[in-house]
Amino acid sequence: MAITDAGILYGLLAVGAGLATGLAGIGAGVGEQGIGAAVVGVVAEEPGFLGKGLFLMLLPETLIIFGLAVSLILMFAWTPFAAIL
Amino acid sequence: MLRPVEMSRIVVAGSKDVIEPVVEKLHELRLLHLVNFSGSQNGFEMGKPIGKAKEYSEDLIKLRSMARYLDVKSKAPTVTFSDSQVLSQKDDLINKVGDEVTSTFERMVAIDAESKIKLDQAKVLRPLAVLPLPLEDYYGYETLAVFVGTVKSAVDADVARVSPKSEVYSGSTKTASIVAVFVPKDKASEVSSVLSEHGFAEISVPHLEGNVDSAISCLESSAKSLEAEKAPLQQKLKDLRKQYEDLILATDEYLSIQTQKTEAPLRFATTENAFVIDGWAPTSEFGRLKADIESAAGGHVDVEKLDDAEAEGLAEHGEDIPTKMNNPGIVKPYELITRLYAIPEYKEFDPTLLIFVFFPIMFGMILGDIGYGVMIFLAVMLLKKKFRTDGWQQLCNIVLIASVWAVIFGAVFGEIFGPLGLWGKIMGHLPEHEIELLKETGGFFGEGVFGALGRLGPGGIFPMDRLATNAVLMLIGISIFIGVLHCSVGSIFGIKTELNYGEKKHAYFERLPVLMFQVFFAIFLLGLVMGQMIMVYLGGIVILISIVMNVMGPEGPMGAAHIPFYVSNLISYLRLLAIGLASVGLAFAANQLAFYVIMPMLSGGAESPTIFATIAGIIVLFLVHFINMLLGILSPFMHPLRLHYVEMFTKFYSAHGGGVEYSPFGHVRRFLKA
Numbered sequence: 160m161a162i163t164d165a166g167i168l169y170g171l172l173a174v175g176a177g178l179a180t181g182l183a184g185i186g187a188g189v190g191e192q193g194i195g196a197a198v199v200g201v202v203a204e205e206p207g208f209l210g211k212g213l214f215l216m217l218l219p220e221t222l223i224i225f226g227l228a229v230s231l232i233l234m235f236a237w238t239p240f241a242a243i244l
Numbered sequence: 245m246l247r248p249v250e251m252s253r254i255v256v257a258g259s260k261d262v263i264e265p266v267v268e269k270l271h272e273l274r275l276l277h278l279v280n281f282s283g284s285q286n287g288f289e290m291g292k293p294i295g296k297a298k299e300y301s302e303d304l305i306k307l308r309s310m311a312r313y314l315d316v317k318s319k320a321p322t323v324t325f326s327d328s329q330v331l332s333q334k335d336d337l338i339n340k341v342g343d344e345v346t347s348t349f350e351r352m353v354a355i356d357a358e359s360k361i362k363l364d365q366a367k368v369l370r371p372l373a374v375l376p377l378p379l380e381d382y383y384g385y386e387t388l389a390v391f392v393g394t395v396k397s398a399v400d401a402d403v404a405r406v407s408p409k410s411e412v413y414s415g416s417t418k419t420a421s422i423v424a425v426f427v428p429k430d431k432a433s434e435v436s437s438v439l440s441e442h443g444f445a446e447i448s449v450p451h452l453e454g455n456v457d458s459a460i461s462c463l464e465s466s467a468k469s470l471e472a473e474k475a476p477l478q479q480k481l482k483d484l485r486k487q488y489e490d491l492i493l494a495t496d497e498y499l500s501i502q503t504q505k506t507e508a509p510l511r512f513a514t515t516e517n518a519f520v521i522d523g524w525a526p527t528s529e530f531g532r533l534k535a536d537i538e539s540a541a542g543g544h545v546d547v548e549k550l551d552d553a554e555a556e557g558l559a560e561h562g563e564d565i566p567t568k569m570n571n572p573g574i575v576k577p578y579e580l581i582t583r584l585y586a587i588p589e590y591k592e593f594d595p596t597l598l599i600f601v602f603f604p605i606m607f608g609m610i611l612g613d614i615g616y617g618v619m620i621f622l623a624v625m626l627l628k629k630k631f632r633t634d635g636w637q638q639l640c641n642i643v644l645i646a647s648v649w650a651v652i653f654g655a656v657f658g659e660i661f662g663p664l665g666l667w668g669k670i671m672g673h674l675p676e677h678e679i680e681l682l683k684e685t686g687g688f689f690g691e692g693v694f695g696a697l698g699r700l701g702p703g704g705i706f707p708m709d710r711l712a713t714n715a716v717l718m719l720i721g722i723s724i725f726i727g728v729l730h731c732s733v734g735s736i737f738g739i740k741t742e743l744n745y746g747e748k749k750h751a752y753f754e755r756l757p758v759l760m761f762q763v764f765f766a767i768f769l770l771g772l773v774m775g776q777m778i779m780v781y782l783g784g785i786v787i788l789i790s791i792v793m794n795v796m797g798p799e800g801p802m803g804a805a806h807i808p809f810y811v812s813n814l815i816s817y818l819r820l821l822a823i824g825l826a827s828v829g830l831a832f833a834a835n836q837l838a839f840y841v842i843m844p845m846l847s848g849g850a851e852s853p854t855i856f857a858t859i860a861g862i863i864v865l866f867l868v869h870f871i872n873m874l875l876g877i878l879s880p881f882m883h884p885l886r887l888h889y890v891e892m893f894t895k896f897y898s899a900h901g902g903g904v905e906y907s908p909f910g911h912v913r914r915f916l917k918a
Contacts, residue, residue, distance in 0.1 A: 210584035210889070217886040221816045228815050235717060 176230035183226025190219035245575070245597050246737075248590055249526045249568040249906075251277075253555035256521040256537060258545030263519050264294055267508050269540035271501070274910030275533050276523040277566040281513040291509030291519060300506060303338055304499040307492065310342045313349040314485040316492050320632050325494040326917045334495055337488065345484055352477050355470050362467040365450045366460045371422050372449065373456045374415030382424070382449040389432035394420040396443035406438055407431035422447075494915035501911045508909065523909070524566050565590035568906035575600040577641035585889055586902035591744045593737045595897060599888055602730055603642070606884035608649025609726075610824045612710070613831065615661035615869075616876050617650035643877070650880075658707025661869055662831030710828045719821040721773075727817030728766040730892055735759035738896030753797030757790040758895065761810045764790070813891045820887075823879050827872060834868035 198212035254276060258266060270276055281290055369379075371394070382390055400412050403425055411426040423444075427435045452459045513520045525533055527549075534547040550558075559565050567590050569579050578599045588594045611617065621644060628640040658664045708715040735758050742751035768783025770776075794803040838861040846857035853861065 210586065213882075213885065214585065214889040217882070218890065220819075220883075220886065221812055224816055224818050224822060225812070227822050228818055231716070231720065231818075235713060 172233050176233040179229040179233065180223065180226045183223050183229075187219045187222040190222065191216060194219070245571055246593050246595075247570070248588060248594055248903075249570045250528070251524045251565055251568070251590065251906075252527040252530055253550040253558060254523050254525050254530065254533070255548050255550065256523075256545060257548075258519060258541055260514065260517055260519055262541035262544045263291075263509060263512075265540045265542075266521075266537055266545055267294070267505050269537050270521070271505050271508075271910050273533060273536060274908045275525045275529050276521070276909050277525065277906050278508075278511050278909050279522040279524070279563060280511045281520075281522070285513065288513040288515060288520070291512040291514040293507050294509055295506045297503065297506035300499050300502045303334070304496070304503060306338050306342055307496055307499060310338070310345050311492050311496065313345050314481060314488075314492070316485060316489050318493065321490075321493070321914050323490045324915055324917045325491065327498065330491070330495050330498045330916065333491060334498070337491060337495055341484065341488060345481065348477050348480055348484075352474055352481075355474050355477075359467040359470040362463045362470070365452075366463040366467075368447055368450065369452075369456055369460050369463070371417050371420065371447065372424075373460075374417055374422055375413050375424050375456075376415075377413060377424060378453070378455055379449070379459055380453045383451055385426075387429055388426050389429050389435070391423070391425040391427075391435065391439055391444070391446070392449050393423065393439075393444050393446040395423050395439065395445075396421070399423055399425065399439060399442050399444075402438045402442070403427065403435055406434045410435070490915065497911070497913065497915045501913075501916075504909075504911060524906070525908070526568065559590075564904040566906035567594075567903040569594050569596060571596050571600075577638040577645075578603065580635065580638040580642065581885065581888070585893060586897070587905050588897065589903035592741050592903070593896060595737070595888070595893065598733060598892070602726075602892075603884050603888065604646040604649040606726070606820060606887065607646035607880045608651075608653040609722075609820050610880035610883065611647075611650040611827065611876050612653035612657045612824055613659040613661065613828070613876070614651050614654035615659070616873050617647045617654050619873060620647040620650065620877060643881070646880070656707060657710050657828070659710070659828060659831070661865075662835045663709050663711060663828065664707070710825060711832060716821065716825070719824075720818065723817045723820040724766060724769070724814055726820060727814045727887075727891070728762055730817070730887065731762050731813055731895060732759055734892040734895035735762070741896050749798050753793050754799070754803070755895070757793040757797070757803075758806075758810055760786055760790040760793075761807070762814060765811065765814065816891055817887065819883050823883055827876050827879075830872045830875075831869065834865055834872065837868070838862070838865045 194216050198208075198216050201208050202212050256266065256270075256276075281288070283290055372379075372392070382392060398414070398421075400414070403410050403412055407427045409428055410431075413424045415422050425435060425439065509519065511521075513522075530549055537547050538545055555565075567587055569582070569588070571579060571594070575597055578596045581599050581603070582588065582594065582596045608617075611620075624640050624643045624647065628637065628644070631637070631640070654660065708718070710716070710719065735755055738755040739751045739759070742748075742755055764783045764786035766783075767779050768787065771779025771781075771783055791804060791807060794806065795801050797803045842864055843853040843857045843861040846860055847853045
């Protein structure tokens with residue numbers, strides 16, 4: 160494909176989509192590391208806490224889904240606009 | 245099913261003469277969840293243990309220590325004993341066998357200690373081998389002080405300076421210099437301080453005789469013979485364990501039951517001549533409980549049910565009503581998931597049935613592969629045979645049902661270890677003009693609107709290829725739809741729970757707005773996608789109303805702070821699509837890697853792959869699919885779990901703190917015959 164404005168735009172969209180999911184993933188990972196360590200500590204002392212620990216542990220996972228939602232919008236919902244441009 | 249079993253508050257009062265038959269019967273019935281006597285009522289005091297409570301608990305302690313020496317652990321019962329069998333063998337087991345076990349074990353401990361002492365002595369002696377003295381020369385003097393140890397530098401000159409009458413022997417090993425200093429007793433303290441300047445560290449020489457090397461070999465050989473003595477003792481314990489394991493477990497159970505019965509009055513309120521037992525029992529069982537206890541006590545006891553208002557009052561004063569979850573057999577395994585989070589309170593809903601409905605579907609939708617589904621099904625069947633404890637069985641049943649759904653969704657998505665690449669060959673290719681038509685409308689992704697596979701159903705929707713754009717867009721919609729449904733059920737339960745607790749304001753201005761917001765937010769989005777402006781306006785208006793209601797609610801303007809969470813809760817359901825995409829992506833990559841990269845590459849461009857290339861390809865396929873399947877058990881399990889715990893349970897569950905599980909007075913008989 161010859162490099163046209165639309166082509167560059169589409170490429171940038173793809174890069175943006177990748178960054179959205181990737182950075183959100185890093186953020187969630189950073190968020191979970193502290194929670195995970197704490198939960199493992201608590202569960203070692205009190206096994207009955209496992210359920211609530213999982214609950215807390217999985218809270219930041221939603222961040223990735225937000226990133227993914229943005230990526231999906233970029234890749235699919237904006238493609239028609241990109242074609243017009 | 246959605247509510248715990250209905251409970252009644254029960255009071256058993258009677259003459260102290262019949263306390264034993266009543267306790268016996270209560271224990272046998274296993275119906276009454278006892279409420280412990282708090283000791284606060286005037287005129288009543290805590291009861292005293294009946295019968296031989298002390299004897300039983302002493303026996304139990306002896307038995308448990310014996311079981312610990314023998315390393316007897318609880319297991320699935322293979323033989324059962326009757327009470328009389330246990331009773332006749334109990335004393336023999338605890339005293340005769342117990343003494344034998346204890347003495348054997350203690351002998352083993354003594355051997356360990358003795359051989360450790362010998363080995364330690366040998367270790368101490370080893371450095372002394374460099375000195376020319378026999379061992380008896382190091383001790384037994386009346387006028388001499390002896391210093392033996394390691395030093396950092398030569399000490400001869402300094403010792404001679406403070407004590408002209410002295411004898412110093414020195415030598416060095418690989419790691420340290422060893423000295424033995426003999427001086428008159430009156431110079432001992434001065435010599436000691438001189439030695440410490442040279443970094444002296446004392447070695448305490450054991451009182452042995454003869455040459456150092458022969459002493460060491462003597463010590464080591466006696467340690468070895470002690471160790472050899474241990475082996476038959478270990479074998480003896482092993483044999484005893486094999487012989488008595490079942491009896492020990494049965495006796496443990498028998499004694500536990502007896503102590504439980506004899507110590508039960510500690511939980512009752514008593515007066516001089518009477519006793520009162522408080523407790524909760526399922527309402528439906530009250531008739532049986534009353535009849536059985538009254539007949540056991542020959543009419544000297546009264547069993548009454550408190551009326552609802554009175555029971556309610558007690559509950560309000562801090563008495564916990566026990567929760568007994570009430571689910572049919574097929575739903576029961578899912579109580580594991582509920583329990584992992586919290587036991588529902590008596591007045592709350594038991595969400596187990598909802599988990600049973602939603603969890604397997606979510607699991608299936610994420611995994612969605614016939615191959616993986618069948619493999620997991622078979623693997624779990626094996627695990628189920630292997631691990632027979634309750635927890636494992638429940639877990640296995642959960643995954644078993646979920647894997648069936650994975651197979652069903654696998655058929656919908658057309659995946660057997662990744663997307664089907666054979667579809668075109670089976671179904672034939674699409675006609676050229678149809679492909680052109682699809683390309684014009686922008687709907688061409690491979691063949692078929694929903695990917696390379698679609699030929700069946702309206703618009704060629706089945707089997708859809710999850711990697712095709714239209715399929716992704718459609719699954720986004722389905723995920724959000726499941727989310728709205730899931731959250732709405734949760735919200736409705738939330739409203740009903742608040743009403744059960746009589747909190748109308750919380751019900752209508754905190755829970756209801758969530759329901760309205762989420763449902764109409766979905767309608768709003770749907771309207772935007774479909775271009776139906778009427779749905780957009782309707783959705784917008786109701787969303788505004790729900791925000792206003794939230795602000796009017798118990799939290800005031802702060803309530804509006806929850807609004808972003810309502811949106812994020814729905815977006816969170818996108819994981820149903822997202823994690824599935826990741827897994828199908830990996831499976832697709834595995835197939836591509838093996839069939840289109842590794843096999844052609846290793847065949848050197850030959851028409852059909854060589855044997856070596858085929859084997860290499862199969863290894864790669866196996867490895868990548870195996871990893872993907874492991875991930876495919878873990879994430880489709882964890883994420884729906886999260887959707888239940890975070891997105892759904894928070895809407896209605898445990899707003900008032902966790903419940904207390906119904907555990908009736910009694911004991912499950914596992915090793916004893918009923």
